[in-house]
Amino acid sequence: MEGRRLLRLLFLLFATVLLLLFTLLNFPYPPSNTAEPLDCTTYSPWCTSKNRFQSKKPDLVKNPSYPTRHHHAADVPHHPLDPLTIQEFNKVRSILKSYALLENKPYALHSVVLEEPEKSVVLKWQKGDPLPPRKASVVARAEGVSHVLTVDIDTSEVTGGHEMHLSGYPPMSMEDMTSATVAPLANADFNRTIIERGIDLVDLACLPISSGWFGKTDEKRRLIKVQCYSTKDTANFYMRPIEGLTVLLDLDTKEVVEITDEGRNIPIPKAANTDYRYSSQSTHQKLKLLNPISIEQPKGPSFTIEDEHIVKWANWEFHLKPDPRAGVIISRAMVRDPETKELRNVMYKGLTSELFVPYMDPTDAWYFKTYMDAGEYGFGLQAMPLEPLNDCPRNAYYMDGVFPSADGTPYVRSNMICVYESYAGDIGWRHSECPITGMEIREVRPKVTLVVRMAASVANYDYIMDWVFQTDGVIRIKVGLSGILMVKGTPYMNMDEVNQQENLYGTLLSENVIGVIHDHYITFYLDLDVDGSNNSFVKVNLERQRTKPGESPRRSYLKAERNVAKTEKDAQVKLGLYDPSEFHVINPSKKTRVGNPVGYKVVPGGTAASLLSHDDPPQKRGAFTNNQIWVTPYNETEQWAGGLFVYQNQGEDNLAVWSERDRPIENKDIVLWYTLGFHHIPCQEDFPIMPTVSSSFDLKPVNFFESNPILGIPPNVENDLPNCNAAASV
Ligand SMILES: *[C@@H]1O[C@H](CO)[C@@H](O)[C@H](O)[C@H]1NC(C)=O
Ligand SMILES: *[C@@H]1O[C@H](CO)[C@@H](O)[C@H](O)[C@H]1NC(C)=O
Ligand SMILES: *[C@@H]1O[C@H](CO)[C@@H](O)[C@H](O)[C@H]1NC(C)=O
Numbered sequence: 262m263e264g265r266r267l268l269r270l271l272f273l274l275f276a277t278v279l280l281l282l283f284t285l286l287n288f289p290y291p292p293s294n295t296a297e298p299l300d301c302t303t304y305s306p307w308c309t310s311k312n313r314f315q316s317k318k319p320d321l322v323k324n325p326s327y328p329t330r331h332h333h334a335a336d337v338p339h340h341p342l343d344p345l346t347i348q349e350f351n352k353v354r355s356i357l358k359s360y361a362l363l364e365n366k367p368y369a370l371h372s373v374v375l376e377e378p379e380k381s382v383v384l385k386w387q388k389g390d391p392l393p394p395r396k397a398s399v400v401a402r403a404e405g406v407s408h409v410l411t412v413d414i415d416t417s418e419v420t421g422g423h424e425m426h427l428s429g430y431p432p433m434s435m436e437d438m439t440s441a442t443v444a445p446l447a448n449a450d451f452n453r454t455i456i457e458r459g460i461d462l463v464d465l466a467c468l469p470i471s472s473g474w475f476g477k478t479d480e481k482r483r484l485i486k487v488q489c490y491s492t493k494d495t496a497n498f499y500m501r502p503i504e505g506l507t508v509l510l511d512l513d514t515k516e517v518v519e520i521t522d523e524g525r526n527i528p529i530p531k532a533a534n535t536d537y538r539y540s541s542q543s544t545h546q547k548l549k550l551l552n553p554i555s556i557e558q559p560k561g562p563s564f565t566i567e568d569e570h571i572v573k574w575a576n577w578e579f580h581l582k583p584d585p586r587a588g589v590i591i592s593r594a595m596v597r598d599p600e601t602k603e604l605r606n607v608m609y610k611g612l613t614s615e616l617f618v619p620y621m622d623p624t625d626a627w628y629f630k631t632y633m634d635a636g637e638y639g640f641g642l643q644a645m646p647l648e649p650l651n652d653c654p655r656n657a658y659y660m661d662g663v664f665p666s667a668d669g670t671p672y673v674r675s676n677m678i679c680v681y682e683s684y685a686g687d688i689g690w691r692h693s694e695c696p697i698t699g700m701e702i703r704e705v706r707p708k709v710t711l712v713v714r715m716a717a718s719v720a721n722y723d724y725i726m727d728w729v730f731q732t733d734g735v736i737r738i739k740v741g742l743s744g745i746l747m748v749k750g751t752p753y754m755n756m757d758e759v760n761q762q763e764n765l766y767g768t769l770l771s772e773n774v775i776g777v778i779h780d781h782y783i784t785f786y787l788d789l790d791v792d793g794s795n796n797s798f799v800k801v802n803l804e805r806q807r808t809k810p811g812e813s814p815r816r817s818y819l820k821a822e823r824n825v826a827k828t829e830k831d832a833q834v835k836l837g838l839y840d841p842s843e844f845h846v847i848n849p850s851k852k853t854r855v856g857n858p859v860g861y862k863v864v865p866g867g868t869a870a871s872l873l874s875h876d877d878p879p880q881k882r883g884a885f886t887n888n889q890i891w892v893t894p895y896n897e898t899e900q901w902a903g904g905l906f907v908y909q910n911q912g913e914d915n916l917a918v919w920s921e922r923d924r925p926i927e928n929k930d931i932v933l934w935y936t937l938g939f940h941h942i943p944c945q946e947d948f949p950i951m952p953t954v955s956s957s958f959d960l961k962p963v964n965f966f967e968s969n970p971i972l973g974i975p976p977n978v979e980n981d982l983p984n985c986n987a988a989a990s991v
């Protein structure tokens with residue numbers, strides 16, 4: 262009885278995942294909304310509590326506000342880039358069962374995804390053409406060896422299989438992570454120390470923490486570190502660390518290699534005020550600051566989803582799919598030219614390539630916390646179902662992910678991605694004439710955008726990933742950080758007790774709780790194809806010019822100098838406020854009417870750079886953050902900035918290493934990599950859960966259009982916007 266309860270608690274972290282595995286296709290869609298709708302029937306007939314969820318269009322497939330409940334079992338691919346379907350996963354699974362290299366051996370699948378056809382094939386393909394052969398790219402581990410295989414789904418042929426001579430291991434499977442959290446219980450010393458610390462074994466929740474790599478070259482096994490927390494009296498066990506206790510496990514055998522048991526003098530922080538669930542807030546804590554709010558779309562949303570994965574909105578069209586490692590993959594993004602009405606290529610593929618999250622505490626129980634969430638944990642695997650009305654507004658369309666478990670059986674991650682239109686009251690463009698001219702002009706256009714969102718909960722932390730499409734041609738890529746800090750237990754209750762010389766490695770957030778300083782880097786792979794694949798990277802440097810004596814009353818001004826990057830090293834960019842530049846990706850063979858090359862620029866947002874030493878092992882592995890921008894020649898095997906196998910790798914196969922080859926990149930098919938960074942010095946407001954912190958960068962047209970591409974959009978008018986004016990109508 263006690264054992265069973267304990268197991269349940271240990272699985273807490275992955276409860277959602279397991280639930281999904283078991284309920285498979287039966288997730289209700291959309292989840293029912295129990296909120297009391299406003300009574301706003303008086304103003305306009307569309308605006309009633311009954312039909313406010315529905316648009317009048319009967320077309321179920323095309324109308325995103327009317328998503329069909331998906332069973333996925335009968336899904337078929339429509340596009341060369343469509344992800345593997347349930348039927349295809351099952352076929353791959355049965356092909357692999359009888360594949361000689363794996364037959365009669367215990368094996369685990371660490372990745373099964375569509376092996377995308379060659380870019381040239383995808384670019385040529387048009388709707389109505391037969392699909393190119395469907396293939397799966399598989400990473401399987403058997404008897405300690407990682408195999409990278411290609412499975413032809415039509416012919417059942419398996420190719421590849423060669424052992425990878427890389428130092429790292431493939432991403433953990435969900436089964437790796439869940440089994441690691443319970444494995445320490447098989448060890449009597451572990452049980453004893455837990456009990457000696459006054460913790461009931463039923464109150465234990467443990468986390469699988471990737472062990473990183475710290476200079477040993479002879480480690481020939483997959484290792485993981487497990488640290489535990491007390492769940493007693495709170496759902497927020499992250500705030501109750503059992504400090505100093507670290508279990509080193511062999512991930513394959515589940516054998517306990519070493520237990521480090523320090524910090525017994527450190528109390529487990531109290532549970533009071535740590536729970537963040539609304540249901541557990543007291544009446545005194547509940548705040549009613551605002552009236553209910555929602556954006557209404559009287560005629561329904563303006564986007565459609567065709568063939569499950571093609572998103573069409575305003576002047577944009579792109580392919581969207583979930584991915585276990587990257588989370589969201591946007592492909593074939595094209596924007597319609599307002600003059601020629603033609604769709605023009607902007608980006609062949611964009612995705613979150615890797616995350617790097619080093620903690621800034623070199624002590625025994627903390628130094629190894631240097632996460633790479635995509636290559637170690639699977640950023641998409643950690644994306645939980647989005648919560649309608651709160652994660653995404655009304656009228657959002659939800660897309661499910663279909664992923665394989667370690668034995669190849671597919672499962673459905675419901676509501677993994679949402680697509681919605683956002684109107685935040687912002688302005689697309691405006692101008693008013695002032696009285697000096699005597700002209701009565703007031704022209705303003707509202708700004709509406711299309712958001713593709715995913716939210717990954719990588720254990721304690723939540724990352725909100727948005728791809729925002731704007732009608733003016735901008736793609737904004739935005740990352741929000743929320744969730745719960747990874748905290749450290751301390752004997753200190755108050756800063757009064759802390760000697761000024763002592764390094765806490767962070768901030769005292771509450772009694773016995775330190776929020777440890779850390780960084781987040783999110784590196785994006787952006788295969789821009791601006792009006793075609795052959796592009797160049799141009800740094801447009803603003804340089805100070807001195808005027809000649811007598812030339813002008815001015816002594817200095819700025820001039821834009823264009824420097825075309827010839828090779829990869831020319832395109833390794835460190836941002837600097839006093840070395841301002843624009844970063845253009847241009848098509849040198851396509852010019853505008855007045856002769857400028859068409860282009861898109863990457864516009865960096867508030868960002869942080871890694872200050873770790875280059876000889877620090879985590880920075881060696883995370884060397885893709887050494888620059889904020891890199892440009893490499895397109896190479897389909899170079900997609901993961903930290904390398905194909907990131908887990909425990911030694912940093913010999915990553916973006917920094919590839920870029921050192923210094924290959925030519927001028928007028929070639931090129932890929933731009935951008936890293937968004939955050940330094941995080943925790944503060945008390947981050948306790949017990951963090952308000953969202955966001956940062957973003959833009960891909961913005963630069964001489965791509967002949968003129969303002971949204972000159973022709975109309976202003977809002979009252980008659981188009983019946984108002985659900987609940988307060989006024991009462
Ligand atoms: C540790 O405790 C758990 C829960 O009580 C129990 O199931 C397990 O057998 C114990 N391990 C050992 C080695 O005694
Ligand atoms: C791109 O440039 C390469 C040479 O670098 C050339 O072979 C290829 O035809 C060009 N592609 C296009 C679409 O112009
Ligand atoms: C493509 O990338 C792989 C992996 O980095 C590398 O081995 C190969 O040489 C690259 N090909 C070219 C043409 O650069």
